[in-house]
Amino acid sequence: MIHTLLKNKKVVLASASPRRKQIFEYIGVKALQYPANIDEPMLELPPYKLVQELALMKASHVATHVDSGCLIVGADTIVYSEKEILGKPDTIGDAIEYLTRLSGHTHSVYTGVAIKHGVHEFTSYAKSSVTFKTLDMHDIEAYIKTKEPFDKAGAYGIQGYGSQFIEKIAGCYFNVMGFPISTFYDMLKDMKKKKLI
């Protein structure tokens, strides 16, 4: 299990996200949070590559600030709808637009994970499908009033008020929340097999 594989490791989560912190708590891993301040360039890459690239940039940024013995974990999540990335909404108008687009449709969520441990680097990713109920303007307005949409890619959080809008998902729930636990476990098992942890 993850907490046994990471026993005696100093784990650094290269993210300020409270949701990722919470996920680490679910799996019994005490991690230091060190936010990566990178400009996220909109690289011309397919989503599954983009999220791995950004996750690695975050882990690499943090690596220059912490002890070289640390195991650094970076992650990047995007909401992808009709071949477009939906970022965090800046305005109420953005939030209305994003939620209207997601309403009644299925979109994809990708999270890239990067692990940096000494000279070694690993990346992987998860993709999930999320199907929204059909929302009416009352739903959208009431949701915006909760302020939940504003710090979240795609203008919704799957854990919180947003949960009631989700008809179904296919894939990893924790990916949609911001960190694919199952993918991370596979990466660590692979590192263990190669005797790198």
Added chain:
Amino acid sequence: MIHTLLKNKKVVLASASPRRKQIFEYIGVKALQYPANIDEPMLELPPYKLVQELALMKASHVATHVDSGCLIVGADTIVYSEKEILGKPDTIGDAIEYLTRLSGHTHSVYTGVAIKHGVHEFTSYAKSSVTFKTLDMHDIEAYIKTKEPFDKAGAYGIQGYGSQFIEKIAGCYFNVMGFPISTFYDMLKDMKKKKLI
């Protein structure tokens, strides 16, 4: 949204489950928890009927103890694998058996929801598929050591250490956690349409 539909309602959750309580917090609903002490008879019913029946039994039990103006919510969750219901494991042996059965396979989780409001009763349910990674005995032993399996149907919790064993789900995550938010929202919208809330 759910919290607007339930504004000014006294909501009673007929369950002792801390996970259901947490789900109500996600959606901003303050509910009184009143555990239903019913003997859960193993009725000869298909799973989707059984969970609704048990949810209603719980809500009805609590209805005899609280103010008649309350909106009472009952729920019952079962883990269903190879045409058998997996309950909460009583012993380490049970937990090993259940986790071995789930390992590398897909099973179903059903949650029935019952709402009792005055003379009105409504029930519905959700079904999700959950696919486990292949676990080895190290995984199973380490997981049992966390004690997480013991108060959970099927000997696992999707939120917690167990999360790392879940390859993917199809359907509602919150159903697997113990309460299908999306289904509950549909039920309340329907009641609203009928002017019953």
